[in-house]
Amino acid sequence: MWKTISVAAWVIAGASGLAPAAFSQESGGEWQHASALTGTPKYRPDFSHFDYVNPDAPKGGELKYYATGTFDSLNPIPYGGSKAAGLSLVFETLMTPAEDEIDAQYGLLAEGFRVPEDLSFVTYRLNPEARFSDGEPVTAEDVVFSFERLKELNAMYANYYRHVVSAEVTGEREVTFSFDETGNRELPQIVGQLMVLPKHWFEDGRDVSASTLDKIVGSGPYEIAEVNPGSSITYRLRDDYWGRDLPVNVGRNNFGSVNFLYFADLDVAFEAFRAGTFDFWVETRAKRWATGYNFPAVKDGQVKREAVPNPLRKTGIMQALVPNNRRAPFDDERVREALIYAFDFETINKNQLSDAYSRNNSYWFGTDLASSGLPQGEELQILESVRDLVPPEVFNTASKLPVGGTEAESRANLQKAFQLLKEAGFERRGSQMVNAETGEPFSFEILLDNPSLQVVVLPYVENLRKLGIDASVRVVDTSQYQNRVNDFDYDMIWELWAQSLSPGNEQFNYWGSRSVDQPGSENYAGVSDPGVDALIGKIVFADDRDTLVAATKALDRVLLAHDFVIPLYYSKDYRIAYWNTIAHPGFPEYGLDFPAAWWSTEAK
Template identity: 60%
Template sequence: MAFVGSKKSLVVALVALSALALPVKAQEQTFQIGTSSIGELKYQPGFKHFDYVNPDAPKGGDAKLSTAGTFDTFNPLLSKGDAAVGLSLVFETLLKSADDEVLSSYGLLAEGVSYPADVSSATFRLRAEAKWADGQPVTPDDVIFSFDKSKELNPLLSNYYKHVVKAEKVGDRDVKFTFDEKNNKELPNILGQVIVLPKHWWEATGADGKPRDISKTTLEPVMGSGPYKIAAFSAGATVRYELRDDYWGKDVPVNVGQNNFRNILYTYFGDRDVEFEAFRAGNTDYWQETQASRWATGYDFPAVKDGRVKKEDVPNPLRAAGIMQALVPNMRRDLFKDERVREALNYGFDFEEINRTVAFGSYTRVDSYFWNTDLASSGLPEGRELELLQGLKDKVPPEIFTTPYTNPVGGDPQKSRDNLRKAIALLKEAGWEIKGNRMVNSATGQPMSFEILLASPILERWAVPYANNLKKIGIDARVRTVDASQYTNRARSFDYDMIWNVWGETMNPGNEQADYWGSGSVNQQGSRNYAGIANPAVDALVKMIIFAPNRDEQVAAIKAMDRVLLANHYVIPLFYRKTYWIAYWDKLTHPAAYPEYSIGFPEVWWSKDAK
């Protein structure tokens, strides 16, 4: 499941293990108040609020925030268009994640969930008090409409929910989802993250007098059931969300102590440096730093020195997130189909030198698709992991059994030269040679040339030195930065040679692995199989992960898959940090301790201006 800056996303998997039941009639099925991926749920029936919130936090004041790019729609379902940031303030899901547990979730729109022992279906019971902003109740029809439209209109969600074959109303407040496979414990739980939309609103006439169309982008302020409404906006530039006084769920336990700002205003910027200057000037209130050099030298302005702006280095959000940040060659291009070419390109990336010169040594090289977690493979395979790989021996690179994966190490002229010599040797094996200072195909004479597509100029400080290093061995690597919309469209349609991507993993990988690495997603536009991986060993291991009968079997399959992905050199691993860098003006405040796995911003923060 992908980790995104916003802590929990649609792709977060929640495997239900709890048996805590809601009071129901004796003849009815048992409903659980929540789901947990690891162990028992922390919170018991009747809990008042999450431990990490301030239940007495005042309501009021403003949070002025910023984001990059632009937006052209308030429709949250579509894969097309650029949806406005902050729509999760307007819309709700059936369940809500707890930030002090690893992948636990509790009832929000739904008061409970139930499923049989073979996990062939899942039933959610809606809260009787759940209402839309116009006062109409949230109904099973709304949930079914939202789910069906998600699958119909969004290829990513269609793939994600492909094993859910039917959604039906089975009671006044009950929705049942039926699966075409059994014992996939993830399915009931990812359904808890379905964004629920008001069917009656989308099927009515809009403010322009025309029928609304959920298949199209829209800038009409949408209606939801959530704590905020869209109060004002300037297309592509700003959007202001205002706390609703009539919000139905303010006293639901998962909401107590949250949603405290009266207004949350997002301003869009096309340039990250300009965005920072707006924060520095006090025009925005919160900043997440992503640039090591600025974190080291750019906070010497008066507001930091006198304490009006606070800086924090916070590990919480990354404690349960595996990260693979990488440059991703597109194997749909013939150039990158040969594994030796991809491995050679890794030898051309001198991480240690660039980390020293542009990042003050702040980063660590990523060496696993589950980096920074206990799910990362290391050393040589053993035990059950080894058994799984031996069962696929004819489908995996032989070095998996003999040589632990390591990235090339540079950092000084001699090591850099040695790495480039290794790259040249690998390319020669693959049919390439240097002629006239150019790397060319030995058979055709075609030069090795490709474009590195970026979405932000910030990344150029890493990509340009990499491209320059490749030029030393005759490879024409060109760096091109485009606007966010163009980048998104090209990434969705796989229209690139190489891109920069971050995959985030939770501690409970599941269905999304097929979307990341599976053969079925390689030609599905909108999938996150950006590398173009179609490998039978990976497919087999993905199935083992999804259908693992217990945690030990799942972990063994995850580590085995990690090894297979690394050994095939599908990406050039980059770097990451183990902490978040944040800065904020002292008008904002938060509970004394952050949630164990999150900063909780803006949900559990509040304004000192609030009364």
């Protein structure tokens, strides 16, 4: 979810909406309605609605949607546990993004904000009309409470907001966030993503750090209507929603109710979708997309299918099998490289995935931030400045993943993997790959939360077995998976990093040494490397867009050189199917705006 800020051009749209405003250190600058990370915000202060919505969309009817696993809490604050799907319908943030812009955001709970020229703080001013569903106003004290409790009790937020040192009430409906450094263009923006929670509700004898199934009140367009623990949750559209007519909400939040139904796994869920149990489906299996939609409701037009551009194309993505480099033998780069050689993407793509995917060959795959060829220009200069901290091959060897697909190529790749393992101190004894000194077999567990992923993982396991490596697969429920991932209790997992075209502080959470032992961080691979840390710092403090791009390419190149993960694949299409009980306007350029911009065909 994390959108970040780039460079000096954290462009602030002034009252005219046309140009950056001048700032004064004392005042904190002029009040603004929107920010954009690159360029100028598309929508002026007097805009009526986003271009991609239907402002006359009917309201009412029901959306039935699905989730997998289970849930045990409605409290979004503490880290851990399994939170109910859809809570973002209840809680709001200070700002909200536009899905037809790469990185702009507009006021939601906040009616405006201002920053000084040195970006040492940001002040947000709340909309005076903002109300929680119990009628209580949203106050500056609620914002401070939310910031402090989220940072205290949730490791992810603690890391994300580590450079935000305080939140203080500085005026009626005003909160000022102070930073521990100046010139960091990202910090004012990420504060706008802060979820605001009701202080009065939590302090009425409730434990803010505990899981709860009590119906928490929020300021958002929906309220929690019905909870069946672990099996379903229903949200009801508020008749008294304070923000209904805000420009960012016109034509949105149309369903009278939204019901999430829980299923054990995606296979069971798909059968329920076929039967009409719920309305909307995201297809993650290429083979099923090609062959599994010949049921009557598709043939007679009750179920529609669309392949739309993948929203992640605006950010870049790395989807990968992730070895836990905190554990031996994954802490040996030669072992990690051998594991990459053992993954035959081309054969798996052909046999299991209907040739529907492209290989991830960059952490910013598909964007202008992806490294390619040999470093040149400013990227090379940046790498030269940290030459002693990065692998020497980044200067003279272009990153290239092994290619399989034929018997000869697969055999050659396994031979290369075998040689790398031998160099790392392993040898083959009978059918087992063992540590040459201790005789300990090379075995590990691949932890999954979705059984459908086995269609890719099991062929990989078989290839590893040819090397004498005993890899097992364990599928657990979502709650157990999340708890183990939060505690880094795994050998290898399947994970995804959705990136940003304006990367910043979140990169420390993904790859920084400071997050390697922080429970709940997204440093799944266990990266702790001084060269990586130095390059992230150059991204955060880049002076302009060109430097940001160059520094990001340098980081991408170094991450790839270390072989931290086994890159998987990406689809340029986002495959959806839905019953004719729901409809949508034209899609925004960078998303679906589901369910907000959709509506029920049964609504009047």
